[in-house]
Amino acid sequence: MVMDVKKNFHQTHSKVAVITGANAGIGFTLAERLLKANHKIRLCLACRNYDKGQAAAKALKESSPDVDIWVVLLDTSSVESVYAASKAIKERYDHIDYLYLNAGMMKVTGVDWHYFWKGLFSSRVFFMFTTGEGLLKQEDNVTNDGLQNVFQTNVFGHYVLIKELEDVLGNLSGKPDGTSQLIWTSSSASLEHKFDIEDFQHKKGNDPYSSSKFAMDVISVGLNSRMNKFNIFSHAVCPGLVMTNLTYGILPQWFWTLSLPLLWLLRFFVPSMTSTTDNGSEALLWLSQQNPSALDPQSKFLSEVSVLNKPFVATKQMNIDPDKAERLMQELDRLDLSLRARYKK
Numbered sequence: 001m002v003m004d005v006k007k008n009f010h011q012t013h014s015k016v017a018v019i020t021g022a023n024a025g026i027g028f029t030l031a032e033r034l035l036k037a038n039h040k041i042r043l044c045l046a047c048r049n050y051d052k053g054q055a056a057a058k059a060l061k062e063s064s065p066d067v068d069i070w071v072v073l074l075d076t077s078s079v080e081s082v083y084a085a086s087k088a089i090k091e092r093y094d095h096i097d098y099l100y101l102n103a104g105m106m107k108v109t110g111v112d113w114h115y116f117w118k119g120l121f122s123s124r125v126f127f128m129f130t131t132g133e134g135l136l137k138q139e140d141n142v143t144n145d146g147l148q149n150v151f152q153t154n155v156f157g158h159y160v161l162i163k164e165l166e167d168v169l170g171n172l173s174g175k176p177d178g179t180s181q182l183i184w185t186s187s188s189a190s191l192e193h194k195f196d197i198e199d200f201q202h203k204k205g206n207d208p209y210s211s212s213k214f215a216m217d218v219i220s221v222g223l224n225s226r227m228n229k230f231n232i233f234s235h236a237v238c239p240g241l242v243m244t245n246l247t248y249g250i251l252p253q254w255f256w257t258l259s260l261p262l263l264w265l266l267r268f269f270v271p272s273m274t275s276t277t278d279n280g281s282e283a284l285l286w287l288s289q290q291n292p293s294a295l296d297p298q299s300k301f302l303s304e305v306s307v308l309n310k311p312f313v314a315t316k317q318m319n320i321d322p323d324k325a326e327r328l329m330q331e332l333d334r335l336d337l338s339l340r341a342r343y344k345k
């Protein structure tokens, strides 16, 4: 009897997930949950600090000692670091199933408490708790590559990473039925009116974080138009308000701990008060379990939570003009080319 041993790519291949900013917060919990859901998954923790990355890998291996976890040094605020990390990633994996574009930062110098108290007793209170609009005084600086730091860290570094990894994504990896998902950790602070295509790095504005998160959503839509034909699908996620180093950089941990009862009460009206990294990573994990070709390229996926602390995934239409998205991507392509010329890449 002749056995048919020819199996397709999906039956034989162990899934590979690359997560940027995986050593802490939402990225670390996502790594834990991906492993719990599929212990055969191969994980790449792409971190800017090698020791923190190794510590995260060690912690993950404590609960699953036999798993394939690898740490690669990646600083999204440096294109040379992105080039080096991509090269190392491609040497190790011939296909990536999930590329989580999660690393992110914001530099907050203060909270506008006057605006907060006024907002608390106004009709914009729920919007204020969902987006944080107008409450945070932020600063930005210029990276060694000469770009705005928040833009380069949150957006452009990831855009270059995707371009560098193109030949291990979707069917461009040479696997005819290979599929890849690009999953952006965006935010409900992504606000269209904070973004200006003429100033896409947000050199002039005062809310670089919201601008960067809106740019992410636009790029995600644009990537679908360009890349769905290669079985590469892009989606953006809002994790909600989660207690992590990012929020501890805004106000001290003790303040957030004391505010937890209030944040839980707010869940009656604002389901984005996810609070924990477990709740916040819900939509990121959920997306890895979906057929991406069946998802609307204009949908944003929100991690939300019920009053009883049960996480769920909600969707929101983005209605982003694909032509606008293509225009932004062309700007980023030009910037990418000029930096490649500088670094002779």
Ligand SMILES: NC(=O)C1=CN([C@@H]2O[C@H](COP(=O)(O)OP(=O)(O)OC[C@H]3O[C@@H](n4cnc5c(N)ncnc54)[C@H](OP(=O)(O)O)[C@@H]3O)[C@@H](O)[C@H]2O)C=CC1
Pocket (backbone or CB within 6 Å): 020, 021, 022, 023, 024, 025, 026, 027, 046, 047, 048, 049, 052, 074, 075, 076, 077, 102, 103, 104, 105, 153, 185, 186, 187, 188, 238, 239, 240, 241, 242, 243, 244, 245, 246, 247
């Ligand atoms: N917390 C929240 O309420 C929300 C968070 N988000 C988004 O979630 C994502 C994860 O943040 P969160 O887990 O909250 O915060 P954390 O600060 O806990 O995690 C951020 C991760 O990104 C890494 N990172 C920062 N800058 C760089 C860089 N230049 N290169 C590589 N890695 C970098 C950090 O590394 P290191 O440890 O070395 O600093 C860390 O691993 C971010 O994109 C954030 O904008 C979105 C909505 C709400």
Ligand SMILES: CC(C)=CCC[C@@H](C)[C@H]1CC[C@H]2C3=C(CC[C@]12C)[C@@]1(C)CCC(=O)[C@@H](C)[C@@H]1CC3
Pocket (backbone or CB within 6 Å): 111, 116, 128, 129, 130, 131, 132, 133, 135, 136, 186, 187, 188, 189, 240, 241, 250, 251, 259, 262
């Ligand atoms: C909790 C109390 C009593 C006060 C805190 C007031 C603000 C500091 C706080 C209210 C809404 C928060 C918020 C964010 C930061 C902190 C707040 C402005 C984010 C902007 C953090 C990063 C994100 O990506 C957003 C989704 C958050 C939106 C809400």
